[in-house]
Amino acid sequence: MPCNSEDFPVPCDRCMDKLPEGETPEGEKTNAEVKSCCYVRYPDGAVRLRNPNIELMDQDILYHLALGSGSHDLQQMFGDVKFVCMGGTPKRMEQFANFIMDEIGYKLPAGTTLLDISQYSYRYSMYKVGPVLSISHGMGIPSVGILLHEVIKLMYHARVKDPVFFRLGTCGGIGLDGGQLVITDEAVDGMMRPFLELPVLGQLVQRPSKLDTELAKELQSLSTQDDPFETHVGRTMCTYDFYEGQGRLDGAFCDYTEKEKLEFLHKVHDNNILNMEMESLAFAALTHHAGIRAAVICVTLLNRLNGDQVASSKEVLNEWQNRPQAIVARYIKKHMGMTGPAPRPPPPGPKTVVNSKKLKFVREESQSYE
Ligand code: R2B
Ligand code: URA
Numbered sequence: 001m002p003c004n005s006e007d008f009p010v011p012c013d014r015c016m017d018k019l020p021e022g023e024t025p026e027g028e029k030t031n032a033e034v035k036s037c038c039y040v041r042y043p044d045g046a047v048r049l050r051n052p053n054i055e056l057m058d059q060d061i062l063y064h065l066a067l068g069s070g071s072h073d074l075q076q077m078f079g080d081v082k083f084v085c086m087g088g089t090p091k092r093m094e095q096f097a098n099f100i101m102d103e104i105g106y107k108l109p110a111g112t113t114l115l116d117i118s119q120y121s122y123r124y125s126m127y128k129v130g131p132v133l134s135i136s137h138g139m140g141i142p143s144v145g146i147l148l149h150e151v152i153k154l155m156y157h158a159r160v161k162d163p164v165f166f167r168l169g170t171c172g173g174i175g176l177d178g179g180q181l182v183i184t185d186e187a188v189d190g191m192m193r194p195f196l197e198l199p200v201l202g203q204l205v206q207r208p209s210k211l212d213t214e215l216a217k218e219l220q221s222l223s224t225q226d227d228p229f230e231t232h233v234g235r236t237m238c239t240y241d242f243y244e245g246q247g248r249l250d251g252a253f254c255d256y257t258e259k260e261k262l263e264f265l266h267k268v269h270d271n272n273i274l275n276m277e278m279e280s281l282a283f284a285a286l287t288h289h290a291g292i293r294a295a296v297i298c299v300t301l302l303n304r305l306n307g308d309q310v311a312s313s314k315e316v317l318n319e320w321q322n323r324p325q326a327i328v329a330r331y332i333k334k335h336m337g338m339t340g341p342a343p344r345p346p347p348p349g350p351k352t353v354v355n356s357k358k359l360k361f362v363r364e365e366s367q368s369y370e
Pocket of ligand 1: 088138139140169170171242277278279
């Protein structure tokens with residue numbers, strides 16, 4: 001129901017100040033009483049979509065997740081989600097799911113194991129451990145963008161209340177050696193512009209790539225003196241390419257000199273940009289547009305001021321990649337009030353598949369096309 005509808009509940013007073021100038025959808029209420037959460041939240045805190053088309057659809061197929069609102073009971077499956085954690089690869093996110101299961105003491109019934117909920121998509125993988133979702137997002141802005149559209153819709157269908165999204169990733173440090181953590185407070189593109197620019201219907205649409213700075217600071221506060229790494233908060237450059245896009249000399253092509261490369265990286269560094277990676281811009285822009293609190297926390301794999309190749313050993317790289325996970329686990333445990341007994345899985349509930357014909361269709365759809 002659009003915000004300007006007479007039927008829309010009285011605007012609540014949770015977050016008007018977070019609505020940037022000019023973000024009020026055209027034709028809708030512009031007066032100061034309309035709060036931004038009226039666009040992105042129902043009064044009970046459940047995620048509301050800024051797309052009136054979805055609720056008019058008979059069913060919504062989340063094609064790249066191999067889930068659907070007509071085939072699955074999404075509220076029963078995902079209604080208790082609080083933390084949505086994303087990272088590049090399926091293996092890493094399976095490992096995170098197992099790690100967080102240990103950390104929060106979540107016990108699976110004997111003889112069972114975690115299952116990739118999106119296995120039939122052959123695109124992304126998704127694991128659920130109590131209130132935590134662990135999802136792979138692939139590489140680059142298009143991949144994370146598609147996933148975010150579907151995960152945000154999943155939150156809506158499941159009536160999830162106030163979820164927090166995290167990207168746990170890797171990056172190149174700018175002036176930081178390998179193994180350090182960077183929590184992004186603002187993502188910028190390769191031109192140092194703080195928005196995602198996307199052609200929509202032949203027009204360039206710009207969405208601010210803001211992240212929740214309070215959340216970033218809270219995550220930073222969860223690192224301790226005993227951690228074998230530093231945790232920095234700063235700006236992140238998000239590029240459309242790993243090689244030329246990040247000024248590397250070791251791609252298949254290189255039309256600039258080492259001097260030009262270093263001039264660029266030093267300019268980036270002078271603009272308080274601490275790292276480079278390939279997803280934060282879309283992650284920040286889409287979560288911000290959806291009014292979802294979000295953080296990007298990446299480990300540096302090398303200092304780009306010293307070189308281009310990721311040359312540390314597999315063991316070292318694996319240990320470094322656990323570092324963002326450790327901080328996010330501390331946040332999750334803190335917000336689960338993990339001083340009491342470990343959570344138990346819910347008792348077997350009603351069946352999650354509500355329509356097996358539609359399920360077969362959703363699986364076939366997800367599988368069969370490139
Ligand atoms: C970091 O690492 C990947 C490229 O190697 C990319 O997904 C990113 O953001
Ligand atoms: N990921 C990137 O995008 N860049 C790096 O330099 C390392 C990891």
